Amino acid sequence: MIDVFTFLFTICMLSIVVNLGISLYGVLYKPSLIKKIISLTIFSDSANITAIIIGYVRWRNPGEIAPPVLLNPNPTLEDIEEFAKVAVDPLPQALVLTAIVIGLAVTLFLVFLTLQIYRFYGTTDVRRIAKLKG
Amino acid sequence: MLIASDPISASILISLVMLYLTLLLYIVIRVLKPKHSESSDESREMYLGGEHPSILSKPHVLQSGLYWAIVFRDFKKAYRGLVEKMHTGRVIDWAYYMTAWLLILLLLAIIALGISALV
Amino acid sequence: MNFASNVVGAITPLLAISSFSIPLLSLFIKNKKFYNAYALTISAIALAMSSWTFARLIEGGYKPIVYKFGGWPPPVGIVYEVDALNGLLGLYASLVMFIAFLFSTWYSKFIDDVTWYYTLLLGLETGIIGCIYTGDVFNLFVMLEVLSISAYGLAAFFTRRPTALEAAFKYAFIGALVTTLYFIATVILYSAYGTLNMADLLGKSTLASSSGFSGWLFGDVTSASLAAIAFTLWVFTFKSALFPNHFWVPDVYSAAPVPVIAAFSGAVEITGVYVVVRFMYTLFGAESVLALNGYRDSILLILLILGIASGIVGSLMMILQKNAYRLLGYSTISHIGLLYMVLSLGMSSIPSDVLKTALTALVYHIVNFGLGKVLMISSVGLVSTPTGERDLDKLSGLSRLYPIASIGITMAVFQLIGLIPFGGFYSKLLMYQAFISSGQPMLAVALIAISAISSLGYLKIFYALIFPPLLRSSVKEREGVVIPIVSALAVAVLLLGLFSPAVSKFIETVVENSLMPKGVKMYYESFIEVLRNYTGGG
Numbered sequence: 127m128i129d130v131f132t133f134l135f136t137i138c139m140l141s142i143v144v145n146l147g148i149s150l151y152g153v154l155y156k157p158s159l160i161k162k163i164i165s166l167t168i169f170s171d172s173a174n175i176t177a178i179i180i181g182y183v184r185w186r187n188p189g190e191i192a193p194p195v196l197l198n199p200n201p202t203l204e205d206i207e208e209f210a211k212v213a214v215d216p217l218p219q220a221l222v223l224t225a226i227v228i229g230l231a232v233t234l235f236l237v238f239l240t241l242q243i244y245r246f247y248g249t250t251d252v253r254r255i256a257k258l259k260g
Numbered sequence: 261m262l263i264a265s266d267p268i269s270a271s272i273l274i275s276l277v278m279l280y281l282t283l284l285l286y287i288v289i290r291v292l293k294p295k296h297s298e299s300s301d302e303s304r305e306m307y308l309g310g311e312h313p314s315i316l317s318k319p320h321v322l323q324s325g326l327y328w329a330i331v332f333r334d335f336k337k338a339y340r341g342l343v344e345k346m347h348t349g350r351v352i353d354w355a356y357y358m359t360a361w362l363l364i365l366l367l368l369a370i371i372a373l374g375i376s377a378l379v
Numbered sequence: 380m381n382f383a384s385n386v387v388g389a390i391t392p393l394l395a396i397s398s399f400s401i402p403l404l405s406l407f408i409k410n411k412k413f414y415n416a417y418a419l420t421i422s423a424i425a426l427a428m429s430s431w432t433f434a435r436l437i438e439g440g441y442k443p444i445v446y447k448f449g450g451w452p453p454p455v456g457i458v459y460e461v462d463a464l465n466g467l468l469g470l471y472a473s474l475v476m477f478i479a480f481l482f483s484t485w486y487s488k489f490i491d492d493v494t495w496y497y498t499l500l501l502g503l504e505t506g507i508i509g510c511i512y513t514g515d516v517f518n519l520f521v522m523l524e525v526l527s528i529s530a531y532g533l534a535a536f537f538t539r540r541p542t543a544l545e546a547a548f549k550y551a552f553i554g555a556l557v558t559t560l561y562f563i564a565t566v567i568l569y570s571a572y573g574t575l576n577m578a579d580l581l582g583k584s585t586l587a588s589s590s591g592f593s594g595w596l597f598g599d600v601t602s603a604s605l606a607a608i609a610f611t612l613w614v615f616t617f618k619s620a621l622f623p624n625h626f627w628v629p630d631v632y633s634a635a636p637v638p639v640i641a642a643f644s645g646a647v648e649i650t651g652v653y654v655v656v657r658f659m660y661t662l663f664g665a666e667s668v669l670a671l672n673g674y675r676d677s678i679l680l681i682l683l684i685l686g687i688a689s690g691i692v693g694s695l696m697m698i699l700q701k702n703a704y705r706l707l708g709y710s711t712i713s714h715i716g717l718l719y720m721v722l723s724l725g726m727s728s729i730p731s732d733v734l735k736t737a738l739t740a741l742v743y744h745i746v747n748f749g750l751g752k753v754l755m756i757s758s759v760g761l762v763s764t765p766t767g768e769r770d771l772d773k774l775s776g777l778s779r780l781y782p783i784a785s786i787g788i789t790m791a792v793f794q795l796i797g798l799i800p801f802g803g804f805y806s807k808l809l810m811y812q813a814f815i816s817s818g819q820p821m822l823a824v825a826l827i828a829i830s831a832i833s834s835l836g837y838l839k840i841f842y843a844l845i846f847p848p849l850l851r852s853s854v855k856e857r858e859g860v861v862i863p864i865v866s867a868l869a870v871a872v873l874l875l876g877l878f879s880p881a882v883s884k885f886i887e888t889v890v891e892n893s894l895m896p897k898g899v900k901m902y903y904e905s906f907i908e909v910l911r912n913y914t915g916g917g
Binding site for chain 3: 146150153154159162166169170173176177180217218221224225228229231232233235236239240242243246247255256257258260
């Protein structure tokens, strides 16, 4: 019998994978440059959520959910051990922060490119932006 | 063995052979070279064959006409496929090839995992 | 040894800081010559540091040098780990970048705003050196992004030219997608292994029956490795322009500034090849979990097939081109195909001495191809830049104005086709030997066919630039610094061939100490040693 936690978690992971697939399709096959940018942000956000979820469930068994708060201001060794049991893995969050900052820079650059391409080509349809071929 | 096994003497030997062949080719070309003939207007027109007369002012064949026979006759089909199907310059056309390669990689991974799950 | 590791750690921060301080400096200093000298000095320092590092590596018997960022020990903190292959390719890449900067001092006459150009080019060098030296999978992602963003910016550098914008958008959209995919690959690796350090991953992936770090639902080490390597290979075949992912190369080449083209074909794509080699031979070698049910063998086989396809498509498309740089882009694709053909000889059925020959040929051909290509691009750049034309028909005969360019183009064509006294011949000979002794003579036939077809394409440049008489009177630009660049590179490619026994012997030692089992063991042992020093010595 599948418990509720596993069930919900599986649904969550599945929807993320579907999201990744749809946005991959959007970036590669949608002709409009604006829609490509939107798909790309959805893609990188789905990737970030994957990372966060991995940090969440990584070290512990399902079921024991408690807020990772340290009550004692001067913690003893036992307190820290207890804390480490309920805390999430902080490393994926650091990874996600880095990825978000980089994603912002890339998105800005792409928006600039789209604007400039619209000025020169008069369209954002990639099927008509094909001067370089062969 | 005729060609020495170490690369230095092999390269010296092959260089000498190539030099000899070049010399031979040069002599043959010199001997067989036709006498310079004057060209009349008629012959010039026949040479033109539908090309624009401006190509006559060019002292040599343009590089775009260099491999005409290869591109438009011998490998015509291959080039039509390469240019009209693959290198169209449209990102959407590229994406089919790129995703196919990604799908091959993922499919192989799934097959490998599936085999280990079955066995 | 400690000082050596500090030098390794200092290269990328130095490059990054000096890159980002250029926009600040541009508020006060407007002189173009200052920025030429500034960027050239920084890249010369980087070159000196990387060559010093490599000298220390040779001195220490190729024992890998580890630098811990912030003093954190390896599995926790980010490390740079430089072994023989890393060190050699880092030296090579910084040499190529130095030549690109040197060429830029001449090229800067023809561009208006030199500050952003140098900011981006120094950023590109940061990314390249970072990608090559890093010993951490996530740091590789960060450095890949640094490299990529600089590369997009440089591809779109001429923002007033529609073709440059088009090329940059084609490169940047797929590039952004691809780097995010690599981020997912690192996350998958972390979820299964609980580590991002390369040496740690190597140890854990080799211990296939590993327990203790298998988690819940994500914990399956095997499936995680397979998925991660599938994504990673797709990403780095895009960066290195292997056949189905090669489409961006000719477009970017036909519109980017000339020194940037040299940096792209000499360093950026080689970085992609390096990362694939690192993943397939160090992280997930023949004894790792990746060998499950022949997965590693089958993807190596597919890389081999794609390498052949890349070589043939690249050289066939060369025949068709009108734009000089677009032609050189397809020639890069064809050479990358050759590199992938030879790097995929690591299947389990192939004996290890054949693999050693193959990898020696790989590294030797990287150096030969890169230097020959940079020589070719700087010679063609000397001819084409003053006119502003890139069409071969419009450039016809112009190289008669610049004798040094004619010499350079001739030498580079010989090097890239692989004629006898040049280095290109000897690396192709090594490849040929590897293919023959692996029992696949068809591969050797393919190598010869690719070289033969691509020689037609190179002859086109020859025919367009050197043979025809000069038609219109053109203003001759002063060659300046291009003369020493071209003559030094021409001598270098000749020496690479003349001393080929010594060079290939040296590269064989490098390969033995980095990619063969002995070198992989050393890579892991120096990680363990750093870890033990930390836990033991406090």
